Amino acid sequence: MKQNLFPRTELFKISIFILICYFLPDCLAYGFAEPIVATTSGNGGFWLWKLLGRLHPLAVHFPVTLLCLAAILEVATLRNFTSRLRPGIDLLVLIGAGGAVIAAILGLLLAGQEDYSGDLLALHRWTGVATAVLSVLTAFVLYIVEKKERWKLIKVYRGVLIFTAVGVTAAGHYGASLTHGDVYLTSVMPWTDDYENTPAGEKKFTLVSLQEGGKLDPAKEVELSVQVRAIFAHSCYKCHSSDKIKGELRLDQKDLVFKGGKSGPIIIPGQPEKSELIRRITLPRSHKESMPGKGKALSTEDIALITYWIKKGAPWPDKGQKSIYRVAELKPRLPALPPVTKELQNPVDLWVNQYFTKNKIVWPKVVGDRTYLRRIYMDIIGIVPSPEELEAFIKDTRPDKRAIWVRQLLNRKEDYALNWLTFWNDALRNDYSGTGYITNGRYNISDWLYKSLESNKPYNQFVKELLNPTEESKGFISGIQWRGVVNASQRVEMQAAQNVSQVFLGLNLKCASCHDSFVSDWKLADAYAFANVFADTTLEINRCDVPTGKMADTKILWKELGTIDKNAPVEVKLKQLAENMAKPQNGRLYRTLVNRVWGQLMGRGMVAPVDAMDNEPWSQDLLDWLASDFVARGYDVKELIYLITTSKTYQLPSVGIKDVNKLNTTDYKFTGMLRRRLSAEQFADAVSRTIQPVYADSSLQYNPAGKEKPNPLKTPFVRASLVKNDGFLTALGRPNRETVITGRESQANLLQAMELTNGKKFNEVLKKGADNWISQYKESEIIIREVYRKAFGRDPLPREIMVAKKMLGPTPQSESVQDFLWAIVLLPEFQFIF
Template sequence: MTPKKHQQTGIKFKKPGLYLLFSIFYLGSALAFPALAEPLLATPAAEGFWLWKLLGRLHPLAVHFPVTLLCLAAVLEIATFRNFTSRLRPGIDLLVTIGAAGAIISALLGWLLAQQEDYAGDLLALHRWTGVATAVLGAIAAILLYYIEKQERWPLIKVYRGVLLFTAIGVTAAGHYGASLTHGDVYLTSVMPWTDDYEATPAPEKKFNLVALQEKGNLDAAKELELNVQVRAIFAHSCYKCHSADKIKGELRLDQKDLVFKGGKSGPIIVPGQPGKSELIRRITLPRSHKESMPGKGKALSTEDIALITYWVKKGAPWPDKGQKSAFRIAELKPRSPNLPPPTQNLKNPVDLWVNQYFLKNKTAWPQVVSDRTYLRRIYLDIIGMVPTPEEVQKFSEDSRPDKRALWVRQLLNRQDDYALHWLTFWNDALRNDYSGTGYITNGRYNISDWLYKSLQTNKPYNQFVKELLNPTEESKGFISGIQWRGVVNASQRVEMQAAQNVSQVLLGLNLKCASCHDSFVSDWKLADAYAFANVFADSALEINRCDVPTGKMADTRILWEELGAIDKNAPVKVKLQQLADNLAKPQNGRLYRTIVNRVWGQFMGRGIITPVDAMDNEPWNQDLLDWLASDFVAQGYNIKELIYLITTSKTYQLPSVGIKDVNWLNTPEYKFTGMLRRRMSAEQFADAVSSVIQPVYADSAVQYNPAGKDKPNPIKTPFVRASLVKNDGFLTALGRPNRETVITSRDTQANLLQALELTNGKKFNQVLQQGAENYMTRFPQSDALIREVYRKAFNRAPLPQELTVAQQMLGEKPNSEAVQDFLWAIVMLPEFQFIY
């Protein structure tokens, strides 16, 4: 459509001259024939003049600018298709002009980068030519736009728009090829479940820094094993697709020791102790565009991975001998009940008796226990997830009974609703249960909230709790049913395998995810073991898939530890689940009960007796304590509240909290227990603390979970809606609440940028502060009374003289709303509020 009257756009085009035409010609010819541009460089490319290198390395930075501008210009042209002279025209003109210039500059910088660095191959050629095409087309679009607007050649509008559209397509393709050069040719497809390159198996945990920093001289046997496991993890995730039993490219296999050192058709790939002479190191350090670069498929190895493999070769490429029973520690399955040490004059609690022996062995003196105020706040947050009220603190301080701490623990455990509401968070994470999210709309996932809440409220015995999860009723089937993902998924993510992975992780402290894809590199579990366990949950026999490739072999049906009992592979799935529940929950399965004891200990102490809590084959810092707690747990009728009572009434739990500077130290063999670790509140604890001190964060009862049903009165009586009951939102997510699409057994407690942003500019939090400020000002018009009340509720104490002075200066004699908001914000940001001491 030809405009009746051309409107002034506000963009002043200069007449396109020979310079622009020469730039286009030179750009295309220089990139196609680099020798033509060589004379313009003061220093030949081979000499690597630093300025050309610097400019070349600016290419990744510069290239994103024209990509954004040209794509946005194309979108706006489509949006204004019927009105070329719309009000958006000045902006579109500017986007096209600057985008075209940026594309030319980026292409020239890219040419410099290719000349100065070691890039080659077909992928580079594709990236180069799409980049040239983008720059040329962008320049043509800018020229056409000039002729249309300055010389009113309206018939060129369609041509211009077509060129601009192809420019946007070209710049997208160039960006894709550039990403493939950097990250590998399956950079995008590796995250698409419907492609052959999909990599659903989680990446292994990186521990290179841990190994390197701990080394002093030669590696001992334990560190050699750890180093080898980490290298094999990299091989499994990055190399097995081409170099394992299912595919042997270049006659090279990397899944067995003898085959690794034998090498491939080109000879040995490793010269132990000499990384510089090892073909493996040469291949993984080549540029990604090089045809011999490894891995040939998938993501490129990270700098850390390359450093780790190089370090391994330098240390002689240690690998456990094939003849030994196992390279990995295997925890005892059977229960064990060691004899308790005799009580002392000051120690009676069994936990303290075991810890006392540990302290004597490590020459650790018992510190003084914490004050009443600290202890009360600690048990309130740990048992029911809330801070005590000033009235409760006052009552506790006036309690003169010698065993008042134990009595108050029992009192909190008897608050059934509060207890259930707090521990609902722990079990929702572990059982990947939530109130909304993936699968609920499509009926591909089942909610177990009613069953879970009632199980916690009634303190259901743990063995029965486990049985109802494994052989579920309609209300508890959501855990083993998993998530029925829409579309094609990796074989290791079908619901039967999800059940096997989740049951082994949550109930048995075993990572079966690696073995769900291939033979594990971090344990002795095999692919056949994982599929045999998954078959327990299947209606029909499963075909074993190795790295998502069918093998033609059908899986057996059995429990991971056959000594626990057999499963009838020919029985209906309901019968198999009954057999599984009975066998796993029997008292002879010491692993099941060590796992839950270790998890509960970790919740209260900040670190499990074994860490990580999902790796129960790891070495505990006190085997006797763990074994005794597990056996006593069974003897006490599988009563989790009695376990909590035993831990929280121990002198061990009452010791001063311990701060740590490096969280990595917690998972090292050098860790020594000296007391509870200082912990940041969870997202739900923080939200509830803010609700009780300032203003309810979640005041709308309509968004909370109601165990009585949607249309019935909610039987849960709380002063405010507890955060454990509400659907996830931006506030809770920022504070660390996960989406629960996978099992979560520990949360990251470190502060992060997202949390900082939410607590400074978050809409929900700011509304809470505003409403809280108004309420406090109404009740306490004078700043002195307001300050004292806030300190009393937030910290269960009066402000110190210096704190009172600073707060009074902040608020003035008669505070306004903004000043009170700032004061409340400062209070909840203090470590004394946010941490469990």
């Protein structure tokens, strides 16, 4: 048997110290804070049992941590049971078993003394008891193995330990669900209906403003009502809406709110102190009548808001009045352009100048040639300019050279298509592999999409061919036919309705695909009526996956766009939809496209997020004018890009943002394009062009438009937009495209840091690149200068040469050159568009 690294006594001391460090803060911060209050609660029951019961949340964390850690360490020692970790594992199992028993006893005390009930409690109770029993059994089997030397029972012991760790995790999950609500985990997942960051309108009332006296004006009444309804939606609808009615109370309609439940009215307008609703939401959380019964308690601000609302008479706009939500105009609008000035001729600049004047913003000086050229190269064709191209641009003396070079880049059809292919692949959830392709539950539209971009197909025709598809373009509205049972809100026809509304109309129908939306006026019936356009049979409406017995109508979301013959075959319905949607009168369609392109080039849309086109843009006039001009110019996307990229506005210095959470707020002030990180594909291509091809294997990529050579650039690398997704691109932010993606995070993350630090593919690229550079140049300084020219389009500064020379030495070696190349591509100057 191997000698342990630490004597058992020393290991025991270390373990105790770690446990105290873990245990003591919980005691001080949580465990002893609530129970002291409990002694004076006066809710019945002997105070000591309540005190002990309320220690359960503290005690239960202890065995969860210890037993899970023991299981992990046990897995790490599968090949050597008597490893030096054995004393520590033994101690963890022993203390974890004791802790589990204590936690179970305290939990039973808590359940008996407090007003908890329901199926979730039963699950938590029995998983907790079972875990306590299993943990004791684990410790007993371990004792037999070691003391009785029954080595054949090692597998039994390990199996019981793993099962115990799973059990204690499940028990902890049910406990968290019991105290925090059964959507505690799903509320932070953006793809679930419980997502807690679903837009619910801007909060304009604060605790200070609630102290204002006098009568509210109509606008403030609407704002106040919206915020109260948002609180009801996020905290109360789970039990008190059309989906679930508890206590005969519904809070999703005005008449039902004021009617109350089985106990009578819950609101007395003007008298919050006599309103049952206020009494319920201010009760201690331990009280059986405390509301909300599930999930987190209402915040102090929420309670104050509801109290203030009732005090002001509980205003709630009646049906038939103007929507309480902001609804963007559907029809197009062409505002008159401001007058041209000596300095400003581009229409974009004229509108931005008006905005700057209003907000007292001074025009900054435009960026230099080097920054501008790299910016248009990355935005239009997605690759860095070569040193020769940059030198030619700097030497170009024509006064309109920037506009000329933009036009030249837009005329590089293949390069343009390969860059914007990434943007549209994300939006149209098209990829070269993934869920559904093998089973024909999903169809690839790559050929159609590449040809459409290469030929600069007019956008109205582009939309028509996606909505009324050919065999080549049918993949977008065909959705993904997921294997197994999928809920009603994800059937293929509903996916089509959601995807079309999101991509082309900047509208999120996902909430309304399950139930009436509480963040907009869209109803469940509206979502099903739109989904019916894509169905070959009439759909039955399902509310939260429960059939209602009602059959859906068939119509476009806006009646002003025309009608759909509900009795026609699906092919006819799609043709009608395509014609109606793409007509010039659909201003929303073209505003959405203009906003997306602006967001792609400037880092943020005029409306943000880009999928919420009912939000207010920072310049309504600029958005409306660009959309109308886009239609007037023949739906030409390249002309739109030309207009934006040749504006003085686009040439302003880039702007950083410290708090990304403020990016989509209504008080955002535009001062220039946002500084942003290269996309995964752009970064890979930049590395390929500067150091070494990241992708060169033609078996990895889609062959655009059936070309014999899959690389139209005639460069020694394959553009990353053409390759199948892999770990490298995933780490850098490329999504799986099983859902619509209309924007990527520009923030660095841990996965990206790990990939760029120790990723296999990236390290291989650096190694091959280093060998190639050494084979071409034998002197360190030449390598340094050439790498700087290719990576940044400039010569290195004297200090940069000095530092790099120290790294490479007089005779460059492969490893030192790898380190140098790695440092170069991680510099912000390489990774960002400035």
